[in-house]
Amino acid sequence: MQDLKPTAAPAELGVPWRHRFAGLGPAFHTRLAPMALRKPYWVARSQSMARALGLDEGWWRAQAVLEAFSGNRPLAGSDPLASVYSGHQFGVWAGQLGDGRAHLLGEVQAPDGQWWELQLKGSGLTPYSRMGDGRAVLRSSIREFLCSEAMHGLGIPTTRALCITGSDQPVRREETETAAVVTRASPSFIRFGHFEHFSHHGQPEALKTLADFVIEHFYPDCLEAANPYAALLAAVTQRTAALVAQWQAVGFMHGVMNTDNMSILGLTIDYGPFQFMDGFDPAHICNHSDHAGRYSYQRQPQIAHWNLFALGQALLPLIGEPDDAMAALEPYKQLFPAELDRRMAAKLGFAQASDGTRALVGELLKLMTRERTDWTIFWRRLAEHAAGAPADTVRDLFHDRAAIDHILLQYKELSALDGRAPDADLMLKSNPAIVLRNHLAEQAIALAKQKDFSMVEGLLAALEAPFDEPAAHPEWAGFPPDWASHIQISCSS
Ligand code: AMP
Ligand code: MG
Numbered sequence: 001m002q003d004l005k006p007t008a009a010p011a012e013l014g015v016p017w018r019h020r021f022a023g024l025g026p027a028f029h030t031r032l033a034p035m036a037l038r039k040p041y042w043v044a045r046s047q048s049m050a051r052a053l054g055l056d057e058g059w060w061r062a063q064a065v066l067e068a069f070s071g072n073r074p075l076a077g078s079d080p081l082a083s084v085y086s087g088h089q090f091g092v093w094a095g096q097l098g099d100g101r102a103h104l105l106g107e108v109q110a111p112d113g114q115w116w117e118l119q120l121k122g123s124g125l126t127p128y129s130r131m132g133d134g135r136a137v138l139r140s141s142i143r144e145f146l147c148s149e150a151m152h153g154l155g156i157p158t159t160r161a162l163c164i165t166g167s168d169q170p171v172r173r174e175e176t177e178t179a180a181v182v183t184r185a186s187p188s189f190i191r192f193g194h195f196e197h198f199s200h201h202g203q204p205e206a207l208k209t210l211a212d213f214v215i216e217h218f219y220p221d222c223l224e225a226a227n228p229y230a231a232l233l234a235a236v237t238q239r240t241a242a243l244v245a246q247w248q249a250v251g252f253m254h255g256v257m258n259t260d261n262m263s264i265l266g267l268t269i270d271y272g273p274f275q276f277m278d279g280f281d282p283a284h285i286c287n288h289s290d291h292a293g294r295y296s297y298q299r300q301p302q303i304a305h306w307n308l309f310a311l312g313q314a315l316l317p318l319i320g321e322p323d324d325a326m327a328a329l330e331p332y333k334q335l336f337p338a339e340l341d342r343r344m345a346a347k348l349g350f351a352q353a354s355d356g357t358r359a360l361v362g363e364l365l366k367l368m369t370r371e372r373t374d375w376t377i378f379w380r381r382l383a384e385h386a387a388g389a390p391a392d393t394v395r396d397l398f399h400d401r402a403a404i405d406h407i408l409l410q411y412k413e414l415s416a417l418d419g420r421a422p423d424a425d426l427m428l429k430s431n432p433a434i435v436l437r438n439h440l441a442e443q444a445i446a447l448a449k450q451k452d453f454s455m456v457e458g459l460l461a462a463l464e465a466p467f468d469e470p471a472a473h474p475e476w477a478g479f480p481p482d483w484a485s486h487i488q489i490s491c492s493s
Helices: 047-052 057-061 063-068 138-154 192-200 204-218 220-224 228-250 297-319 322-329 332-347 355-371 375-386 401-418 424-430 438-449 454-464 482-486
Strands: 029-031 041-045 081-083 086-089 092-096 102-109 115-121 160-172 176-186
Touching: 041 138, 041 454, 047 057, 047 160, 057 063, 086 192, 092 192, 138 160, 138 176, 138 438, 138 454, 192 204, 192 297, 204 220, 204 228, 204 297, 220 228, 228 297, 228 322, 228 332, 297 322, 297 332, 332 355, 332 375, 332 424, 355 401, 375 424, 438 454, 438 482
Parallel strands: none
Antiparallel strands: 029 081, 041 160, 081 102, 086 092, 102 115, 115 176, 160 176
16 A cells, blocks of 8 residues: 655744654654655543643644654654664564564754653554565553553653554554554653664664763763763663662563663653553563563563663663673662652552562562552551541452451551651652553553543543542553453563
8 A cells, every 4th residue: 555755844842852763863863754644533542641742732733743743744943754773672683673563753942941752653654664564553652641641640751742643554463453643742752662773783883872871961060070981881871770669669561571662761662562450560571572571570671680780781881890880780770669659658648668568568468469459549548548538448358357357457566666657648659550561551542443532631640649539530540341251461562
C-alpha cells in the first residue's frame, strides 16, 4: 500500500523552536519527513501536556494540527529526523537499531522556559526500520500514551505524551490492526544505545561529541569534575537507581529493559509490554516474549545495573581507566537499596527507613508473595487504615489472618518505637489508588477499536491524579477481573 506524501503549508504551533540534536551532524541521524497517515482522526490528547507546552485549548481544533501530528503536514519550525543507535537486546549485542518508526521534530519552548523535544512515533519508515513497517498500532499507542501520563501523575520520571492520532489504515501484526501515531515529549530521547552505537562502531569522535552534548545540556555539573565522563556515568547511575527504586515501589514492570530502551536522563522510556503488578509475585514476567524472565519484576534492579555497565563500557574510551568506570558504577549497590528502602518506608508512613521498616517490609513481602496479595490495593488500604479506616479492610485481604495480625502488631510496635503514628498523608501520597492495570488498558483499547475513545479520556483523567480515588469510576481502583491474568502482552507493537 502506497503511503501519501506530506503536503500543504506548515501548521503553526505558535511556540519557539530549536533543534540542537539536528546540529550534531549527519553521523547521528538522517533527516527525512514522516510518512502520511491516511484520513487521520483524533484518538486522545493530553490537555495537561498541551498546557505545559503553552498550547491553548482551541488550537487543537485546527485541521492542520491533526494533519501535523499524523505526519501529513509539516509543523512550522520543525526539522524531522530519525536518529541512529544500537544496543543490547535481552543481554545480546543487537548491532545497529535506531528510530525505525519515529521522527524527532525538534524542540519547542514551554512558557516556563523548559525546552521539550517532540517526537512522532509510528510515523513511517526510516533508514533504521530494518524488517519493520515503520508503523505503530492503535493498541500499543494507547498503552504508551496512557502510561506516560500515568507515570508522570505518579511522580515517576518519564517521557511524556501529547496526543494520539489514528487511522483506518491497516497494519499487520499477529492479526491485522490499525495504525496510530503518538506524539511524545521529552527533554531528550537519547538512550544508552546511542553511546553504545558510536563506541561499538569505532567512532570515538562522534562518541565524544555525543557525551559532550549530553554533559553540556543535561549534566553541566559534570564539567566541574576531574573526569567529566566518569562523572556523567556516575550521574546516570544515580538517576537510574532512583528510577528503578520508584518502579519497584509502585509495582511497575517495564518488560523490555534493553539498553536501547534506557534513557540517558533516567526517564522511563518506550512503553511496550509493561505491566503494573496485580497479585504480588516477585518472579512475575509481564512480557510474553521474555521466556527466560530476564525482565521479571525482581530482576529489574539487577538488569538496570547490567545496562549501566554496558553504558560504562561504551564510555570507556572517554573515561580512560576501567577502574574509574567501575568506581562510577559502584555506588549503584548502595543507592538503589537505600532509595527503595526510603520509598517502602514512605509507603508505611515513615519519612525515613530503619532496620525496623526493612524487617517489616521483608515480612510483608514474604506473606504477600505467598498469598499473591494485590499490590496496589494492599498498600492503598493500609494508607486508608492509617487515615482511620478499620483494620479489617486490610486483614480481609489475607487468608492467613494470624500472619497479617502478627505483621500489623509489629507495625504498631514500630510506630511506638518511632514515637509517632505512621503519617497517613505521606501514605496516601505514596500509595496510589489507581494504576494503569492491563485490564483497564485492554478495556479502553477494545472501545477505541470501535471508535469510542471515552474510556481513554476517562482513564487519562483518573491517572493524572492517581492518589485520588477515581470518583466517577470506583471500579477502576478495584481488583482485576479473572480474565486479567490471561492477558498476554508481547513485544509486538
Ligand atoms: P522496541 O522493542 O519497540 O524498543 O524496538 C526495538 C527497535 O525496533 C527500535 O530500533 C525500533 O525503532 C524498531 N522497531 C520496532 N517496531 C518497528 C516497526 N514497526 N517498524 C520499524 N522499526 C521498528
Ligand atoms: Mg525501543
